[in-house]
Amino acid sequence: MPHYLYLVRHGEQQDAEHGLPDGPLSPRGKRQAQLIAERLSGIPFTSMYHSPLNRAAETAAIMAERMPALEPQPSSLLFDCIPSGPTPDMPKAFESFFGPVTEAEIEAGRAQMDDAVHEFLTPAMGDRHDLLVTHNFVIGWFVRHVFDAPDWRWLGLxxxxxxxxxxxxxxxxxxxxxxxxxxxxxPVELRTGLPELQPV
Ligand SMILES: O=C(O)[C@H](O)COP(=O)(O)O
Structure with a gap:
């Protein structure tokens, strides 16, 4: 009985380079959303949840236009967040990331990710194909969880x-x-949002 989780980061946000906390998708972001919808159009999805932030909600709405059987639902478990705080085993190179981050943000992110893992990664009885449209750090935390890696390992992923x-x-x-x-x-010109340039 297959149970799959499909994690999609939202499309490119308009003017994200200017530090805006949220906003609509750029033209490239809209095209990215159409193309991931085409990629996934043959999957018999059980559910589709998205972060309530605009960039994720708009991505989900564009995907749903091309996948009419889907009913996108907002989930606060998928908000952008800080999944965990600094730990003694964390490489020093990541310490500066936490400079502006508050204890309250870390506590809230930790609780959110605990609930999200419980909600979405608990094995189901029957077949399930769940689609989640969310944020970079949230996906990083899910991947860290799969490998049972140290808490800090979502950083740099x-x-x-x-x-x-x-x-x-x-x-x-x-x-x-x-x-x-x-x-x-x-296509190469639509591969945005990564801090590292792809060498090939
Ligand atoms: O990676 C980040 O800077 C934050 O998680 C924001 O991610 P997002 O661009 O996927 O919302």
Whole structure:
């Protein structure tokens, strides 16, 4: 009985480079959303949830236009957040990231991610194909969870706008990372949102 989780980072946000906390999608972001919808159009989805922020809600709405059987639902478990705070085993290179982050933000993010993992990664009885449209750090936390890696390991783990990550949830065995940040549906000029340039 397959149980798959399809994690999609939202499309590129308009003017995100100017530091706006949220906003509508750019023209490239809209095209990214159309292309990930085409990529996923043959999947018999059980549910579709999205972060309530505009960039994720608009991505989900564009996807749903091309996948009419889907009813996108907002979920506060998928908000952008800080999934965990600094720990003694964390490489020093990441310490500066936490400079402006408050304890309250870390506590809230931790609680949100605990609830999100419980909600979406608990094995189901029957077949399930759940689609989640969310944010970079949230997807990083799910991938960290699959490997049971140290808490800090979501840091430096990045997904492109409308990149596709698939996790298979299993009842008697650990979950499997089927693909991570697959960009096969996006032409090179639409591969945005990664801090590292792709060498090929
Ligand atoms: O990676 C980040 O800077 C934050 O998680 C924001 O991610 P987003 O661009 O996917 O919302």
């Amino acid at each position: 990045n997904q492109a706008n409308c990149g596709l990550t698939i996790i298979r949830v299993r009842s008697a065995k650990p979950p499997v990372l089927v693909v991570h940040n697959d960009l096969g549906h996006l």
